[in-house]
Amino acid sequence: MIHANIVPIFKKEFRQIRRDKRALGILVFLPAFMLVMVGYALNFDVKHLAVAVTDLDRSALSRELVERMTQSEYLELHHEVEAAEDIDPLLESGSATIGLVIPAGFSNDLLSGKEAHLQVLIDGSNSNTGSVAQGYISLAVRDFSNRVAMRWLETRGVSVPIAILLEPKLWYNPELKSAKFLVPGLFGLILMIVTVISTSLSIVREKEMGTMEQLKTSPLGSNEIILGKTIPYLLISLVAATIIMIVGWWLFDVTIKGSIPLLYLAVVLFLLGGLGQGILISNVAHTQQVAFIMSVFSSLLPSFLLSGFVFPINSMPGFLQVISNVIPAKFFLVIVRSIIMKGVGVAPIWEQFAYLAMFAFATIGISAVRLQRELSR
Amino acid sequence: MTQELHNEHAVVVEGLTKRFGNFVAVDSMSFNVKRGEIFGFLGPNGAGKSTTIRMLCGLLGPTEGSARVGGYDISTEPDRVKENIGYMSQRFSLYEDLTVEENIRFYGGIYGLEGAQFEERRQWAIEMAGLRGKETALTRTLSGGWKQRLALGCAVLHQPPIVFLDEPTGGVDPVSRRDFWDLIYNLSSEGTTVFVTTHYLDEAEHCNTIGLVYAGRLIALGSPTSLKSKLERYAIYEVVSENPVDAMDLLQKQPWVAETSIFGSAFHVSTDASTGSDAEIRRTLEQGNIGISRIQRISPSLEDVFIQLIAEESEK
Numbered sequence: 001m002i003h004a005n006i007v008p009i010f011k012k013e014f015r016q017i018r019r020d021k022r023a024l025g026i027l028v029f030l031p032a033f034m035l036v037m038v039g040y041a042l043n044f045d046v047k048h049l050a051v052a053v054t055d056l057d058r059s060a061l062s063r064e065l066v067e068r069m070t071q072s073e074y075l076e077l078h079h080e081v082e083a084a085e086d087i088d089p090l091l092e093s094g095s096a097t098i099g100l101v102i103p104a105g106f107s108n109d110l111l112s113g114k115e116a117h118l119q120v121l122i123d124g125s126n127s128n129t130g131s132v133a134q135g136y137i138s139l140a141v142r143d144f145s146n147r148v149a150m151r152w153l154e155t156r157g158v159s160v161p162i163a164i165l166l167e168p169k170l171w172y173n174p175e176l177k178s179a180k181f182l183v184p185g186l187f188g189l190i191l192m193i194v195t196v197i198s199t200s201l202s203i204v205r206e207k208e209m210g211t212m213e214q215l216k217t218s219p220l221g222s223n224e225i226i227l228g229k230t231i232p233y234l235l236i237s238l239v240a241a242t243i244i245m246i247v248g249w250w251l252f253d254v255t256i257k258g259s260i261p262l263l264y265l266a267v268v269l270f271l272l273g274g275l276g277q278g279i280l281i282s283n284v285a286h287t288q289q290v291a292f293i294m295s296v297f298s299s300l301l302p303s304f305l306l307s308g309f310v311f312p313i314n315s316m317p318g319f320l321q322v323i324s325n326v327i328p329a330k331f332f333l334v335i336v337r338s339i340i341m342k343g344v345g346v347a348p349i350w351e352q353f354a355y356l357a358m359f360a361f362a363t364i365g366i367s368a369v370r371l372q373r374e375l376s377r
Numbered sequence: 378m379t380q381e382l383h384n385e386h387a388v389v390v391e392g393l394t395k396r397f398g399n400f401v402a403v404d405s406m407s408f409n410v411k412r413g414e415i416f417g418f419l420g421p422n423g424a425g426k427s428t429t430i431r432m433l434c435g436l437l438g439p440t441e442g443s444a445r446v447g448g449y450d451i452s453t454e455p456d457r458v459k460e461n462i463g464y465m466s467q468r469f470s471l472y473e474d475l476t477v478e479e480n481i482r483f484y485g486g487i488y489g490l491e492g493a494q495f496e497e498r499r500q501w502a503i504e505m506a507g508l509r510g511k512e513t514a515l516t517r518t519l520s521g522g523w524k525q526r527l528a529l530g531c532a533v534l535h536q537p538p539i540v541f542l543d544e545p546t547g548g549v550d551p552v553s554r555r556d557f558w559d560l561i562y563n564l565s566s567e568g569t570t571v572f573v574t575t576h577y578l579d580e581a582e583h584c585n586t587i588g589l590v591y592a593g594r595l596i597a598l599g600s601p602t603s604l605k606s607k608l609e610r611y612a613i614y615e616v617v618s619e620n621p622v623d624a625m626d627l628l629q630k631q632p633w634v635a636e637t638s639i640f641g642s643a644f645h646v647s648t649d650a651s652t653g654s655d656a657e658i659r660r661t662l663e664q665g666n667i668g669i670s671r672i673q674r675i676s677p678s679l680e681d682v683f684i685q686l687i688a689e690e691s692e693k
Contacts, residue, residue: 005486008482213436214464
């Protein structure tokens with residue numbers, strides 16, 4: 001039962017948004033701005049790690065080791081110091097992440113077939129960087145010791161076939177750039193914030209002003225009021241979504257491999273859930289401050305922490321994994337990453353689609369029933 | 378309830394009750410409002426005036442009882458009721474971030490006004506509110522009186538036969554209040570039924586019929602004149618004394634005094650018309666060594682009526 005009278009509400013809502021330059025800015029440009037900020041700042045790529053070296057051996061082999069280690073873009077030789085003790089202050093001040101001590105007699109031990117020792121100190125205060133650095137170092141050292149062993153055997157006329165050649169191929173994000181992984185995730189996060197906050201605030205504002213009461217004494221039904229007020233935000237969020245995709249492509253090279261209509265279908269379902277959540281909040285909250293706080297706590301925080309946006313869900317404690325199952329952003333992220341990065345069709349992600357549809361149906365349904373009851377109380 | 382009664386009455390209320398938990402906000406109220414009259418709902422804050430009006434406008438469902446507005450049942454035909462009413466609350470309910478013109482356009486739109494009809498009503502509303510030349514001003518920049526008239530204009534843009542005004546003059550200066558009552562008279566003379574709540578007694582004098590509400594109950598109903606005649610068995614005196622508190626205390630103890638109450642710098646004493654007199658009051662106060670500078674019999678105001686009726690009601 002929807003009247004044509006819904007149109008004046010649209011028009012009014014757009015006028016109010018247009019007049020409130022700040023709100024318009026928040027709705028349209030903040031998302032793109034956040035994308036740029038987070039896209040550049042939230043970078044998990046570990047490159048150009050600073051290495052400090054104390055070469056007490058001073059041999060051709062030790063020099064070769066240092067040279068081989070630091071020829072990639074991952075490790076860079078920043079300091080060469082005289083004594084092992086000099087490395088500590090460099091690690092403490094953060095001007096080096098990795099300290100390498102090559103003891104005297106390193107090449108003698110190696111060439112005479114004994115075990116040669118190499119001391120590596122890693123700044124583990126950032127666990128992510130620390131473990132990546134450890135990985136780089138052990139790969140580089142293994143590679144180096146293989147080369148030395150081969151050379152040793154070759155000088156004795158033994159040729160060794162290399163049994164296994166590992167050829168890793170990284171799919172979907174071959175350069176392993178974190179922006180490509182994060183941008184689709186940001187997409188969900190930003191849309192969620194925009195829709196939940198803006199719908200809940202716009203409805204609660206009318207309650208605060210007393211205009212909601214005025215609307216309720218008009219022939220408009222509650223469905224029309226809510227639809228008239230939320231559809232403009234849905235449209236604006238779709239514009240914001242498009243801006244995010246364009247900025248993502250332009251600045252971070254994120255191209256959409258899959259079907260764009262399918263992506264938009266997911267966005268619309270996700271936004272409907274967000275609108276429903278916003279309406280539910282506006283049912284409970286009586287002031288804009290309360291509505292804002294409830295919106296942030298129920299959308300921003302869980303969407304950021306429990307969606308797999310940054311932190312993998314599989315490594316969370318069990319109860320958090322259970323909770324994460326009610327966060328729509330988690331399912332939306334799977335869909336968006338699958339469509340944007342892997343270019344999949346609907347088949348592998350239909351369950352996530354079904355969940356988003358369920359969430360939207362549930363939130364909008366519950367709020368419609370509540371509104372109806374509020375009117376007939 | 379016959380059809381005839383509905384033709385004659387714009388609002389028919391029968392045993393209307395609203396409870397919030399244990400609190401009875403409106404206690405089985407029954408009354409009728411005639412077509413085209415100005416019906417004033419008078420009572421202190423929290424007496425249940427707004428709750429009643431909110432039920433009649435379909436904003437709240439009644440706990441018990443029923444009411445018909447414009448001939449439609451508020452519980453079973455709320456949509457028809459809403460088509461026939463205009464509603465304006467104390468908060469003026471305008472969009473402050475829209476212009477005068479945009480507010481009119483919006484309210485016209487949701488009531489489905491268009492074309493020439495809308496244009497005519499738009500002109501009417503701007504003229505009525507005295508906002509000619511201010512059409513493009515943001516509503517938040519208007520003063521209280523203008524906002525109030527614009528809110529009334531928006532509420533009756535669709536020319537509803539019945540209009541509900543919930544404390545429409547709250548927070549507005551006295552001149553704007555008088556102008557506003559002129560608008561209410563105009564509406565009424567054009568045949569619109571006006572249902573208005575107020576706690577200003579001077580405003581109640583402007584109404585054709587007054588319903589006196591106290592603690593959720595309708596304690597008196599009638600024209601201002603007929604309500605005042607309820608006090609015929611009392612004689613009311615205005616007394617000016619240097620010590621009004623002790624004077625009132627002393628008088629209150631006399632068997633022939635019904636009620637005393639402060640009125641500005643003086644106080645009013647209502648006495649039994651047969652046994653009380655100004656001489657009696659003067660003698661009592663002189664015996665108590667309380668000086669008086671003036672004493673005079675007055676005709677009762679609505680306020681006297683109200684105070685007397687509330688006193689009687691609380692004694693029950």
